[in-house]
Amino acid sequence: AQRVTQPEKLLSVFKGAPVELKCNYSYSGSPELFWYVQYSRQRLQLLLRHISRESIKGFTADLNKGETSVHLKKPFAQEEDSAMYYCALRGAGGYQKVTFGIGTKLQVIP
Amino acid sequence: GAVVSQHPSWVICKSGTSVKIECRSLDFQATTMFWYRQFPKQSLMLMATSNEGSKATYEQGVEKDKFLINHASLTLSTLTVTSAHPEDSSFYICSASEGLDNEQFFGPGTRLTVL
Numbered sequence: 349a350q351r352v353t354q355p356e357k358l359l360s361v362f363k364g365a366p367v368e369l370k371c372n373y374s375y376s377g378s379p380e381l382f383w384y385v386q387y388s389r390q391r392l393q394l395l396l397r398h399i400s401r402e403s404i405k406g407f408t409a410d411l412n413k414g415e416t417s418v419h420l421k422k423p424f425a426q427e428e429d430s431a432m433y434y435c436a437l438r439g440a441g442g443y444q445k446v447t448f449g450i451g452t453k454l455q456v457i458p
Numbered sequence: 459g460a461v462v463s464q465h466p467s468w469v470i471c472k473s474g475t476s477v478k479i480e481c482r483s484l485d486f487q488a489t490t491m492f493w494y495r496q497f498p499k500q501s502l503m504l505m506a507t508s509n510e511g512s513k514a515t516y517e518q519g520v521e522k523d524k525f526l527i528n529h530a531s532l533t534l535s536t537l538t539v540t541s542a543h544p545e546d547s548s549f550y551i552c553s554a555s556e557g558l559d560n561e562q563f564f565g566p567g568t569r570l571t572v573l
Contacts, residue, residue, distance in 0.1 A: 352501075357499075390566075391462075391564045391565060391566045391567070392502075392551070392553075392564040393563075393564065394561055394562075434501070434502070445504050445507065445517070446492075446504070446562065447504075448501045448502045448503075449501055450499075450500060450501040451501060
């Protein structure tokens with residue numbers, strides 16, 4: 349069974365401070381991992397895929413296979429980063445459903 | 459990015475009635491659409507996956523006779539909650555993609571309240 353755990357429901361940081369949104373997953377194999385973001389009163393949207401190894405809006409996904417984690421990091425938080433962040437997993441091989449974590453609300457304090 | 463709309467954005471109905479929610483892809487052909495349900499302070503839970511022209515595939519524990527899904531065209535899928543009860547009150551979200559493994563684009567969601 350695949351499972352995604354986001355241990356923090358709320359993370360508050362000051363503007364300019366580093367951000368680390370934690371995500372641990374459970375999957376027997378090499379899944380595809382995603383981070384989605386939902387800004388206030390907007391729909392859920394894809395932020396980034398770990399496999400792309402790219403930085404989107406200053407965020408990067410730090411995959412640690414040994415710890416089965418894919419934490420979302422940004423060196424300097426900005427007020428506009430305040431949003432709900434969902435970690436998600438899709439299994440490998442053919443069609444696999446996407447499983448979402450419960451989400452972490454990031455609050456950037458000015 | 460691609461746009462997915464949902465209608466209505468919120469609906470209140472009496473217990474025992476049926477409610478239909480529409481999901482439309484506005485600027486792309488959605489061969490696959492997904493329906494999720496999200497209870498307060500919980501994660502999105504996949505209910506079913508539908509491919510255009512085929513029967514939907516339901517997740518374990520989701521009653522297909524209660525949650526009727528139709529995906530008759532490449533731009534429209536509907537979810538009908540039949541004989542709704544208060545426990546069906548939830549936030550229903552659809553997403554659409556151009557293929558099973560392609561990026562999913564999410565609709566804004568529909569808040570269903572059953573009295």
